[in-house]
Amino acid sequence: MNKIGNIEINTPPEGYKSSLKSRVIVALILFVTAVPTFILGGWYYFFAVMAFLVLAIAEVIKAPRKKYNWFVYVATYAIILSFVYWMFFKGNMAAYKADPEHFVLSLADYYEGFEVSVIGIAASLLVYCVVGILDKNFGLDDVAYFFFMSLLLGLGFQSFYFIRYFPIQMAYNAKGSITWGGLPYNSTLVENGLFKYLGSFELLLFVFVGPIFNDIAAYFGGVYFGKHKLNERISPKKTWEGFYWGLIVGFVVTAAFGLILAATGHPILPFLTIDKWYWILLIALLEPVFATIGDLSFSLIKRYYDIKDYGNILRGHGGILDRCDSIIFSSIGAVILLILIKNGWNFLV
Numbered sequence: 329m330n331k332i333g334n335i336e337i338n339t340p341p342e343g344y345k346s347s348l349k350s351r352v353i354v355a356l357i358l359f360v361t362a363v364p365t366f367i368l369g370g371w372y373y374f375f376a377v378m379a380f381l382v383l384a385i386a387e388v389i390k391a392p393r394k395k396y397n398w399f400v401y402v403a404t405y406a407i408i409l410s411f412v413y414w415m416f417f418k419g420n421m422a423a424y425k426a427d428p429e430h431f432v433l434s435l436a437d438y439y440e441g442f443e444v445s446v447i448g449i450a451a452s453l454l455v456y457c458v459v460g461i462l463d464k465n466f467g468l469d470d471v472a473y474f475f476f477m478s479l480l481l482g483l484g485f486q487s488f489y490f491i492r493y494f495p496i497q498m499a500y501n502a503k504g505s506i507t508w509g510g511l512p513y514n515s516t517l518v519e520n521g522l523f524k525y526l527g528s529f530e531l532l533l534f535v536f537v538g539p540i541f542n543d544i545a546a547y548f549g550g551v552y553f554g555k556h557k558l559n560e561r562i563s564p565k566k567t568w569e570g571f572y573w574g575l576i577v578g579f580v581v582t583a584a585f586g587l588i589l590a591a592t593g594h595p596i597l598p599f600l601t602i603d604k605w606y607w608i609l610l611i612a613l614l615e616p617v618f619a620t621i622g623d624l625s626f627s628l629i630k631r632y633y634d635i636k637d638y639g640n641i642l643r644g645h646g647g648i649l650d651r652c653d654s655i656i657f658s659s660i661g662a663v664i665l666l667i668l669i670k671n672g673w674n675f676l677v
């Protein structure tokens with residue numbers, strides 16, 4: 329224990345520097361490989377998210393540490409992929425049926441809402457129950473776990489697509505009726521690439537910076553200042569001090585990003601302008617909270633199955649789900665807030 333003035337600072341645990349070095353290296357690799365696809369958008373982003381999703385589904389199946397029959401793998405991949413790409417297939421199929429001759433496959437045209445098929449949800453529950461009957465290693469706890477994770481990943485990864493394509497969809501619908509950042513907010517702006525590949529990236533960045541900075545600040549805050557356990561039963565290393573560090577830093581960074589863009593005449597979305605500053609602050613405040621709930625929820629599953637990480641593909645970070653846990657929850661929360669704000673808090677949309 330060290331002191332700076334009256335402030336007590338913890339001595340980092342043994343192996344801290346080595347672990348931190350591995351975390352930084354992997355984070356830099358992810359930044360270099362993934363972020364360009366996020367900026368480029370389009371099919372680059374579409375397939376990048378799909379690659380992460382495929383790896384995440386494998387970790388979901390692996391977590392219970394059981395040997396399942398082959399149809400468990402097939403069913404899980406089919407169900408989760410159908411949940412994630414429901415909006416994509418639903419919109420394109422409707423467009424094809426309406427005008428087959430002029431149909432063009434679109435990524436961004438249909439992300440106005442946020443949903444999975446109710447029939448799909450019912451069918452997935454039925455499938456997992458049938459699997460439980462056929463596979464002796466697939467018990468009731470597995471039915472509940474796979475159903476929950478299928479729905480969670482379905483909504484979570486669909487939200488990743490939503491926050492990247494939603495601004496483009498709004499631009500197509502606006503038809504020049506409003507101005508966004510001093511430029512005509514219409515399909516021309518989208519088609520010439522200026523908005524699609526630059527402006528529409530701002531929303532994704534706005535949603536992601538909250539959980540990312542929350543995780544970073546909570547980690548260092550917990551290491552150097554943590555004394556009071558947040559929830560030792562679920563996550564022994566997390567502390568209240570780390571939580572508050574993450575909440576404050578995540579909020580400040582997210583709010584500053586949104587407010588600066590709005591104040592300079594380049595709002596992230598038409599309803600996140602500077603005169604609507606309170607919506608920016610609300611989202612910025614709740615993002616770190618959603619992130620912490622996500623982190624603890626995934627930790628709850630890991631404690632149940634007595635595993636440290638979902639995988640080891642990211643050295644020092646664990647698996648894909650270990651890195652996406654907070655972002656999945658914060659993205660779902662952000663999408664719900666954005667839809668409600670856009671529609672005047674009409675819960676019937």
